[in-house]
Amino acid sequence: MFTEGHQLVTNLLHILQTYKSSGAVDRAKKFYDKYSEVP
Amino acid sequence: MHEHSKEAYRVMVAGHELFGHGSGKLIQKDAKTGKCPLVFEDPVDHSKFESCYEPSDTYNNLFGEFSSSYEECRADLSGLYLSTNPQVYKIFDFKDDFAKDLLWLNTMGEIRKGALGQISAYNPGSKKWKQAHTQGAWVITNYILQNQKSKVLEIKLNDK
Numbered sequence: 344m345f346t347e348g349h350q351l352v353t354n355l356l357h358i359l360q361t362y363k364s365s366g367a368v369d370r371a372k373k374f375y376d377k378y379s380e381v382p
Numbered sequence: 383m384h385e386h387s388k389e390a391y392r393v394m395v396a397g398h399e400l401f402g403h404g405s406g407k408l409i410q411k412d413a414k415t416g417k418c419p420l421v422f423e424d425p426v427d428h429s430k431f432e433s434c435y436e437p438s439d440t441y442n443n444l445f446g447e448f449s450s451s452y453e454e455c456r457a458d459l460s461g462l463y464l465s466t467n468p469q470v471y472k473i474f475d476f477k478d479d480f481a482k483d484l485l486w487l488n489t490m491g492e493i494r495k496g497a498l499g500q501i502s503a504y505n506p507g508s509k510k511w512k513q514a515h516t517q518g519a520w521v522i523t524n525y526i527l528q529n530q531k532s533k534v535l536e537i538k539l540n541d542k
Contacts, residue, residue, distance in 0.1 A: 348489060348526065348534045349466060355525045356459040358425045363456065364409050365422045365433040368444050374426060375452055378521045378528070380509050 386480070390465070390487040393474050397464035402457025408441060409434045455518030462488055462522075496520035497537055 362371035411434045412419050418434035435444065442449045464470045465484045476484060496511075496519030503513040511517040526535050 347530060347532055349463075349485060351526050351529055351534070352459055352462045352489075352522070354425070354529075355522065356456065356463055359452065359456040359459065360406060361422055361425050363441065363445075363452070364407055365420070365431075366408065366435045366439060366441075366444055367422070367424075367431065367433040368446075370424060370426075370431070371445065371452065372448060375448055375455075375521065378524045379448075379451065379511075379517055381504070381511065381520060382509075 386483065387487050387491070389474065389476075390484050391491060393465045393471050393476070393484060394458075394461040394488040394491070396474075397461035397470060398457045401464055402460030403453070405460070406456070411436055413437070450514040451517040451521075453518075454514045455521045458492060458515075458518055458522060462492065492519050493523045493526075493535065493537075496523040 358374065359371070361367070362374070409418065409420055411417065418432045420434070421430055421432050423430055435441075441453075445452060462485065465488050466481050468478060468481070471481060471484055495516060499511050499513070499516040499520070503511055503516050505512045511520055523535070523537075527537065
């Protein structure tokens with residue numbers, strides 16, 4: 344958890360922050376829709 | 383472990399509210415040149431792209447219906463990330479030897495929220511959690527599930 348889990352948290356934060364700061368709403372929606380669907 | 387879960391959550395909430403919601407610069411179009419000032423690299427596919435906010439744009443009107451959940455997810459990630467930072471957890475009197483437990487406790491709380499949620503907050507039509515915090519927590523859980531190399535996390539549905 345402390346190594347891989349922390350890196351995954353860091354990566355996801357980086358992705359969301361990049362899309363939010365840049366206003367890249369189409370990229371953000373495509374990414375977020377993929378992970379927000381509950382199987 | 384359980385006896386510290388409330389205190390651990392306080393570290394997470396502080397990071398969530400103060401830094402998560404309180405940070406995040408929005409890049410605006412340059413008023414003089416009329417161009418976006420930066421070229422970004424997409425962290426997912428590594429393509430280069432130019433994008434920025436128009437003067438009339440706000441985050442909420444641009445991101446629309448998924449803006450609340452997206453923002454809660456980003457703030458939760460800030461809380462998780464910062465809860466392992468010594469300068470943060472020492473404010474709450476946690477010692478260095480508890481840093482790994484802080485991340486574990488707070489991540490498990492996040493996964494419980496995202497994976498179990500509340501049935502009344504589920505939309506079977508869209509197959510999504512309707513509540514912004516729950517949906518954001520599920521995105522974190524699902525991202526870990528789909529991108530982990532080792533078994534950081536394992537969830538079994540319906541005894542499958």
